[in-house]
Each structure stands twice: as C-alpha cells, then as structure tokens.
Amino acid sequence: MRFPRFFGKKRGHRRTGSQAWASLGDAAFHAALLTAGIVFAGLLLSGVAVPEWRINQHFLPTDCTVLGKGLARRTTVADRGGSSTWQPCLRVRYDVAGRTMESWSTPSRSTTTSDRARAVAALSAWKLGDTVPGWYDPSAPATVVLQRGYNWWMWLLTLLLPGALVSFGGMGLARAIRRWGRSEERCAVPSRFSDILDPLAAGPRQAADHPGVPACEDLVNSPGTVLAYRLPIESPENWTLLGFGLFALLWNSVLAVLGVGAVIDLLKGKIDWLLLTLLVPFAAVGIAGLVLFIRRVLLTTAVGPTQLEISAQPLQPGGTYEVLLAQGGSGMLESLRLCLALEEQATFTQGTDTRTDRITVWARDIRTWGDLQLTPGARFEARESFTIPPDAMHSFASEHNAVRWSIAVHGQPAGWPGFVRTFPLVVFPAEPAAEQGDPRREAVP
Amino acid sequence: MSTGAETFRPSPRVTVIFSHSDRHYEPLDPLEVRYEADGLEDEPPRAVEHSVLWFTEGKGEEDLGVHFFERLVAPERLPPTAPMGQFSCRLPRSPLSYEGVVVKIRWCVRIRFFFESGRDYVSEHEFAVGQLPPAHPLTANL
Numbered sequence: 001m002r003f004p005r006f007f008g009k010k011r012g013h014r015r016t017g018s019q020a021w022a023s024l025g026d027a028a029f030h031a032a033l034l035t036a037g038i039v040f041a042g043l044l045l046s047g048v049a050v051p052e053w054r055i056n057q058h059f060l061p062t063d064c065t066v067l068g069k070g071l072a073r074r075t076t077v078a079d080r081g082g083s084s085t086w087q088p089c090l091r092v093r094y095d096v097a098g099r100t101m102e103s104w105s106t107p108s109r110s111t112t113t114s115d116r117a118r119a120v121a122a123l124s125a126w127k128l129g130d131t132v133p134g135w136y137d138p139s140a141p142a143t144v145v146l147q148r149g150y151n152w153w154m155w156l157l158t159l160l161l162p163g164a165l166v167s168f169g170g171m172g173l174a175r176a177i178r179r180w181g182r183s184e185e186r187c188a189v190p191s192r193f194s195d196i197l198d199p200l201a202a203g204p205r206q207a208a209d210h211p212g213v214p215a216c217e218d219l220v221n222s223p224g225t226v227l228a229y230r231l232p233i234e235s236p237e238n239w240t241l242l243g244f245g246l247f248a249l250l251w252n253s254v255l256a257v258l259g260v261g262a263v264i265d266l267l268k269g270k271i272d273w274l275l276l277t278l279l280v281p282f283a284a285v286g287i288a289g290l291v292l293f294i295r296r297v298l299l300t301t302a303v304g305p306t307q308l309e310i311s312a313q314p315l316q317p318g319g320t321y322e323v324l325l326a327q328g329g330s331g332m333l334e335s336l337r338l339c340l341a342l343e344e345q346a347t348f349t350q351g352t353d354t355r356t357d358r359i360t361v362w363a364r365d366i367r368t369w370g371d372l373q374l375t376p377g378a379r380f381e382a383r384e385s386f387t388i389p390p391d392a393m394h395s396f397a398s399e400h401n402a403v404r405w406s407i408a409v410h411g412q413p414a415g416w417p418g419f420v421r422t423f424p425l426v427v428f429p430a431e432p433a434a435e436q437g438d439p440r441r442e443a444v445p
Numbered sequence: 446m447s448t449g450a451e452t453f454r455p456s457p458r459v460t461v462i463f464s465h466s467d468r469h470y471e472p473l474d475p476l477e478v479r480y481e482a483d484g485l486e487d488e489p490p491r492a493v494e495h496s497v498l499w500f501t502e503g504k505g506e507e508d509l510g511v512h513f514f515e516r517l518v519a520p521e522r523l524p525p526t527a528p529m530g531q532f533s534c535r536l537p538r539s540p541l542s543y544e545g546v547v548v549k550i551r552w553c554v555r556i557r558f559f560f561e562s563g564r565d566y567v568s569e570h571e572f573a574v575g576q577l578p579p580a581h582p583l584t585a586n587l
Contacts, residue, residue: 186516189514345547359582361581361583393580396550398508399508400501400507401503401506403543429472429538429539429540432473
C-alpha cells in the first residue's frame, strides 16, 4: 500500500501536484457541504415544514370558544440578563367527536413582541365567550391551532438553502468520485455528464467541427443595413460607467442613512461628534464618486453611437472583407481610427485573486480620419476593406485562455478624453489543403 | 516513419515513432503512433491509456482538450506481453499549434501506464499541427 504524496513538485513550467490528495480534499469538502445540506434540510423539514403541512392537510376544523386569555413568555438567556418576548394566547374549548376539550393555543404567530404592554393590548382583540375557528390534530386532540396557512418565506428558505448545499455538495462529490483514480486525460474526455457535473469547466461555446474556436452565432444574429452583419459592440466604457454608478449609488445610500441619523440627533439637541467626524470624509468620497459618475455619463453620451457592419462572419486567414463604419454624434473629432487587432488573453490565479492578462500581439490600422465634423442627424459613414493575414492565428477560446480578433474604433473628440469601442470578430482556421484539392494528403502513409 | 527515441526517466523507457518524421501535421491529417516500452518486466502495468490532446501553456491556467483517448486493460494488449503498441486517429481542424506571447497551444501524444502499486507513469511526446509563425509583442510588429 503506497500513500499518495502530500506535496507537489514544480517541474520546469509544469506543476505536478498530488492528484490523489487533491481529489480526497475536494471530495471531503463537498461531502461536508452535502451533509450540512441534508442535516439542515432535515431540521427545517421536521421542525417547520412537516408540522405546518400537517396542520393544513390533516387537522380537522372545529369551533372554539374563548375561555381565557394570557401571554406566553419566551426568555432567552444572554450574557447580560436576557430578553423576553411575549405572545398572546387563548384558552379555548372545542368539540372533538362529541367530546369537549380545552386547550391553550396561540391565535397568530405574527403577534410575538418584546413589548409586554403591546402584547397585552393585542389581547383585547378577543373577548371571553367569543367563538373563533380552530383546527385540532385528530391524532392528538389536545393540540389545537387557531390559524392555518403556509409561511412561504420559510418554505422558500427550506428549499433554497439546503437545496443549494445539497446540489452543490452532491455535484462536487459526484465529480470527485468520478475523477477518483482517473488520469487527467480521461477526466477531460467529454461525456454526457461533464456539463451537468462541472458546468463551469465547460468553457466558452465552441464552433461546430472546430474545437477551441469560439462559436460566432451571437455575431451573426443581427443583419446590417448595407453589409451582411452588424457587429455587437464590446465596450469596456459601459462596464466602467456601471461600476462608477453602482459605487456612487451604494456609497451615497450609506451616507444618506448616516446623514439622516445625524440630522435627527441634531434636531433632538444631541451631537454625536464621532458620527459627524466620520461623515466628513464619507461625504467627500461620496461627492467625488458622484462627480466621477456624472463626468463618465457626460463622456459616454457626448460621443455618439458607433456602429460597424461587416461583409462576412466568420472570417478566414487570407480573406478580404468589407466593413462599414458609422459614427454618430456632434462636434469635432480630431481623429477617428479603425484598427484590426489580435489579442491574447490569459486568466490565472495569484494568491486568492483571479487575474486576466491581455496583450495585443498584432495590430494594423485599416484607416485613420482626421478633423471630422460630426453633425446631429447625419452620421459619418465610411466603407473600407481589410485582409486577414494568410498565416494568422485563428480565434481561440478555452476556459482560461483566449486569442481574440477584433476591430477597434479609437476616437479623439476635441476637448474630451479619447474613447475606444471594440467589435469582436471570429476567425476560423484556413481550410485544410485536401479540401482545396491539394493532393498532398493523398500521399500520407 | 521516423524513430525519435525519447527517454524521460531511467525506467520505464518509451520510444515513440510518429507517422510523419518531422512530427508536423496539418489539420485533418491522419496521425499514426507506434511505441515501444522497455523496463516494465519487473512491474507490468495493469492498464495503459493512449491520448492525443492539445493543452495551453503560458501565463494562464492550463486548459486541456482531449481529441483521442483509449484505455487498454486486456492483459494480452499490455506490455510486456505486447511490447509494441500503436494507435491512430484523424486530427481535427483546430486548434492549431501556436507560439504566442502569453498563450501557447501545444499538441501532444501521451502514453500513461498504470501499475498495480497505484502509481502511474506518463510519457509525453509533442508534435505540431499547422504552420503558424510565432507571435511577438506588438512593438516588434510595428
């Protein structure tokens, strides 16, 4: 019996770890999640869901006469004394198959309060001698309830939290068991369970018959007005704008809550110096965030929309294609540049962070325009052509790595910061020689 | 056929013969591999796996795509009873071998032996698909 190694080794550029221990750890982690989910689900089902379901499905209706009123007190023991909650409850008399029963019951679970006076006041809703509807347990007639119905939040909690733990843990455990003792290659062989057990590892969608090449369905579902397809824009500016907006919103919301609290204190004649001192830098950051967001909105909206249409998609190395650039907006553009680029993208983990490194490895200007005067209602349009180099790398996308072709529009408005709008392309590999009638493949032994 | 002897560890020793002497293939080419494993007399393998795959190298996490895979467990097909092994497949259209700056794509054949003791030994032999020139950082292009 030989135990697997705990520690891996770094061999050149490859890291060899202990596959067995990694699988064992993975399995143990997911088994713990699955167990927690099952236990949690069991507790919620037995403590909440099943009793509530029994009340609604099995309990029999009866008329209850109110004989007495009282408060049920629940005390929690804490470090400093403890706290109590109060709930109105009624002593009721009801009939069970000709037999008269008496029992205490709570009329409503929502009336629990920590304020005793409020609970006492709530008791006035019932008068002694009143008749209220009730439901008793046929298997334990002393148990009677004065309210039925489902607590949907509790059911949602019962299904969601344990459900998430059970499904995540179960899938992870099944994946770990499936991988146990298997080689890296055998695990990587696609199977019908791969996507179910490891949906995140599936990577980007791939083109049919072209492994590793991203699918281009999303790039050809929008027809152009002049050329075949209108390319979708992939603008990092929009994400920046969204980021600035979310930050400004969240920060200023917190600031508003703190500010309202401080103002209320001031109106009551109470000055919380610590809160006021904290509010000053908080307000400065909030205002700065708001200014940056408004500036970004102005920058984004000041430059009109950019559209790009292309004559074909997907592209092939050596092919020549036409593009139609349309730039809307108003004002002067000092320069507008259309550029074809190839970018490599690598995603890696550094400590606990996941980082993505991008590097442009090839770029060519298609056309540059200078001093363009844009007028509202009449967009600038230009039709150009470009060629993908015959020995170019095709588009590639896997889970952590990508080689991406794109056309970028670089604009420099007068008096405003420049902008870049990117339109992704998909370049397929050149068709193999045999499909072009090359006899070379016929001679392969 | 060419013989490219590659010794990865003192034992076992795996000698691989590719159907193209220069180990260069084009997409959709048939790939034929023959191999001979020595040094397995003391501990015969209980299974052998043959795979043809691409993997990424570079700055990013390694990704892997298996194009061909087979696992042999029948004793008569395993060394030392069968000292020579072979397998073949037709290569796909993509991805092509690529020598990028932060992303590299390599194709290889892996022969993995599983022993009774639980350990395994893998022998990896690279080959190229397509003839793409290496990429360089952008400053070198302009």
